[in-house]
Amino acid sequence: MKIFLDTANLESIKKFNDMGLLDGITTNPSLMYKEGGNPKDAMEEITKIIKGDVSLEVLSTEYSGMVEEGKRLRQHGDNVVVKVPMTPDGLKACKSLSSEGIPVNVTLIFSANQALLAAKSGAKYVSPFIGRLDDVGQNGMELISEIKEIFSNYNFGTQILVASVRHPLHVVDAAKIGADVVTLPPGVLDKMMLHPLTKIGLGNFLADWEKMKSGNPDVKI
Ligand code: G3P
Numbered sequence: 001m002k003i004f005l006d007t008a009n010l011e012s013i014k015k016f017n018d019m020g021l022l023d024g025i026t027t028n029p030s031l032m033y034k035e036g037g038n039p040k041d042a043m044e045e046i047t048k049i050i051k052g053d054v055s056l057e058v059l060s061t062e063y064s065g066m067v068e069e070g071k072r073l074r075q076h077g078d079n080v081v082v083k084v085p086m087t088p089d090g091l092k093a094c095k096s097l098s099s100e101g102i103p104v105n106v107t108l109i110f111s112a113n114q115a116l117l118a119a120k121s122g123a124k125y126v127s128p129f130i131g132r133l134d135d136v137g138q139n140g141m142e143l144i145s146e147i148k149e150i151f152s153n154y155n156f157g158t159q160i161l162v163a164s165v166r167h168p169l170h171v172v173d174a175a176k177i178g179a180d181v182v183t184l185p186p187g188v189l190d191k192m193m194l195h196p197l198t199k200i201g202l203g204n205f206l207a208d209w210e211k212m213k214s215g216n217p218d219v220k221i
Contacts, residue, residue: 001175004053004183008035008042012186013049024052026127026163026183028083028107029059047077055105055125057083058093060061066093074102081105081124086114091121098122105161112146119151119158125181129164130174140164140172148177168192 002023005016008031016022025046032039052206055077058069066089067125070082082097083105084090094104098121105125106118110133115126128147132138147160152200165171168191175181213219 001179002052002181003162003189004055005189006031006165006183006185008032008039008046009107009186010035010042010045010049013046016186016189017049020190021192022050022052023181024054024079024081024183025050026055026105026161028057028082043073047079050079052079053081053103053124054079055081055083055107057107058085060172061087061089063089063092063096066090067096070097070102070104083107083127086110086118091117094118094121095103098124107163110143112143112150115147115158115160116150117141119156123158125159125161127161127163127183130162130170131166133164134166141170141177142175144177144179148179166174 003021004024005013005022006026006027008027012048035042037082043056056073056214058066060066060069070093073082074080074124081103084093086106086108090106094106096097103124105127107125107127109115109128115128118126128143130144133140133143144162146161151158161181161183162174162179163183165182165184165188168188171182171192184198
């Protein structure tokens with residue numbers, strides 16, 4: 001399963017990229033707003049740091065504007081994936097951009113039918129927002145299972161990019177279902193690394209080493 005980071009924060013991107021964890025980045029206008037500064041500079045920088053796919057979202061809501069913005073966003077790098085909303089115009093833009101070889105991520109997916117239509121339109125990725133479904137009392141992970149089954153039934157090449165991930169258990173469940181990608185807020189990726197027994201175990205190893213050194217101060221590795 002690929003791991004993308006869901007952020008426009010350069011510090012976090014560099015931090016996790018240095019650990020070799022990142023296969024790509026997803027951004028959206030809210031994440032850009034959160035970081036402040038000039039979003040164009042951030043886009044430029046992110047596409048340079050990350051070799052994998054970087055989703056940058058259009059702001060226009062009508063077809064021709066989306067296509068125009070998509071082409072402009074793509075100038076930031078060959079790894080740019082144009083993110084369009086799941087609307088009729090978004091699907092038309094998806095078809096048009098995909099036909100020209102520009103990869104598209106259809107975002108704000110909340111139903112299996114929406115994912116099916118986005119795949120039909122040629123999307124490289126569909127982004128179901130599971131946390132937001134959980135928020136309104138629907139089971140977000142069930143949607144991932146449904147989409148997985150549908151895409152497998154018809155051998156769609158479209159990848160399932162699990163978005164709106166809120167905690168590490170979402171990641172485990174998405175991986176068990178076989179989702180292609182999870183996009184994670186930095187905080188979730190931080191939590192995935194931790195386990196109390198790792199901390200306790202390391203503390204014990206170091207304490208025992210100190211005890212050994214007290215009997216033999218010259219011991220080294
Ligand atoms: O990738 C989509 C994500 O940014 C939305 O997450 O937590 O705002 O639902 P959230």
